[in-house]
Amino acid sequence: MLLAAPNEITPTQLLRLIGTPECPAIVDITIDPDFEADPFLIPGSFRHPHSDIEGLKARLAGRRCVVVCQKGIKLSQGLVAWLRGDGIEAEYLSGGMYGWRDAPGTLRVPAAAIPAPVGGATLWVTRHRPKIDRIACPWLIRRFVDPEARFLFVSPAEVQGVADRYGATPFDVEGAFWSHRGALCSFDTMCEEFGLRSEALERLAVVVRGADTDRHDLAPQAAGLLALSVGLSRQYRDDQQQLTAGMAMYDALYRWARDGFDEGHDWPAGSAR
Template sequence: MPAPNEITPAQLLRLIGTPDAPVTVDVCIDPDFAEDPYLIPGSFRHSHDDMESLKQRLAGRSCIVVCQRGLKLSQGLAARLRADGISAEYLSGGMYGWRDLPEAPRIPFDALPPLQDGARLWVTRHRPKIDRIACPWLIRRFVDTDARFLFVAPDQVLAVAEKFDATPFDIEDVHWSHRGETCTFDTMLTEFNLQTQALERLATVVRGADTNRHDLTPEAAGLLAISVGLSRQYRDDLAQLEAGMVLYDALYRWARDGGGETHDWPAGRAQ
C-alpha cells in the first residue's frame, strides 16, 4: 500500500510543466550524484541536513523530495518538513525510479547556467514577442522555477550580462540563441535534454511563429497574432511575461493532451 506522502514517477511526470507542479528537491549525496549528474526537470540540489535554508527557499511551497533510491534521505526529510507544517512528499524509487521511466526527461547538470543568489539570472532584448516569452516559460516550468529575467535595450544585453553575471539569450552570437533554421526555444530543448513529444510539438509552433514559417503548422500564425497583441497590450515587459506564462501553459496542455481535438458548430453535426 503506498504511503500517504509518496508520489510515483508517473504521477510526478504529469505534474511537471504545469503551474501546479510542486517544487522538487534533489537531496542525493554528492558521490551518488557524481555517478549520474542529471536532474529531474524543475528540481534543485540541496543538502538533506540543511533544513533551515531549505525552508527559507521553499517559502511555504509544497515540495517533493528525491534521493537516489527513495529511502531514508527523502523519506526522512519529507517527514521532517511535514512535521514543520510544510506539505512534502517523497518520490518512490527515487532517481532510479525516475530514470527507469522511459518517457521521463532528465536535465544534464552541466547544461545549467550558474546560480545567482539561489536562482539563475537571464538577460535578453526588451519588447519580447515569441522566443523571449516562450524561453522564460520553458525555464520556469522545466528548469528553474525561481529564474529571473532582465529585459534591456538590444545593444546593452552583453554588457548587462557581464556586469550582473547574467546569461544572455536570444541575441546573435551567444550560446542560447537561434541555430540554423531553429530558434532559441529549440536550442534550449536540445541543451536541457527536454525533447518530449509535447515540447517538440510546441516547439514547432514557436519556431513557425518566430521565424515566419507558418507553413510548419497552422497554429504558428495564431501564436504570432496573440504574441503581437500581448506586446501591444503591455508596456511592462515583466507584466507581459506573466500574461505570456498563462498563454504557454495553455499551449503546453494543448500539445500534451489536446492536439487531436477539433471544434465545430452546431455540436455533433454529421461530417
C-alpha cells in the same frame, strides 16, 4: 496488494505535474558522490543538503514539495517525515532518482547545461519588447529548469554589456550560445541543450519555430501564436508584466500540446466543415 504510502508520489504522477503551474517544489537531496556519478536533475528541481532542514524550510516558504534521494529510502523518507511533522506538505519520490531514470517518458536535465546562479537563481538577459522566443524561452526555463529564474529585458545594443556586468546569460540575440541555430529558433536550442525531449514539447516547439521564423506552414497554430504574441506586446508596456501574461498563454499551449492537440470543435455539433 501493497498500497502506496500516503506521503509517496510515483514518477508517473510527478511527470504529469512537471511543466504545469501546479508542480510542487522538487528537492534533490542526493549526496554529492552519488550526484557526481550521475549528474542529472529532474526538470525544475534544485539541490539541497539533507542535513540543512531549517534552510530548506526557509527556501520552501510553506510550499508543497517532493523530496528525491538516490533510491527513495532513508534520506528522502526521513526528511519528508520531518517536514510533515513541521506542517509542510511533503512527499518522497518512490524509487528515487533510480526510479525516475528508469521510468518510461521521464526527462532529465544535465546539470552542466544550467548556468551558474546569480544571487540564488539563474539570471538571463535578452532584448526588450519581447515577442515569441523571448517569452517562450523564459516559460520553458521556469517550468522545466529553474522556477526562480529571473529575466532582464534591455535595449538590443546593451545585452552583452549587461550580461558582462551582472553575470547574466544572454539569449535570443545574435552570436549568443542560447540563440537561433540554422532553421531552428532559440526555443529549439534550449530544448536540445537541456535534454527536454517529449512529444508535447516537440509539438510545441514546432509551433514556436513556425511563429518566430515566419514559417506558418510548419503548423496551423503558428499564425495564431504570432497574433497573440503581437497583441500581448501591444497590450503591455512593461516587459515583466508581459512575461507574466505570456506565462499563462504558454501554460495553455503546453496543455494543448500534451493533452488536447487532437481535439476539434464545430458548431452546430456534427455540421459539415
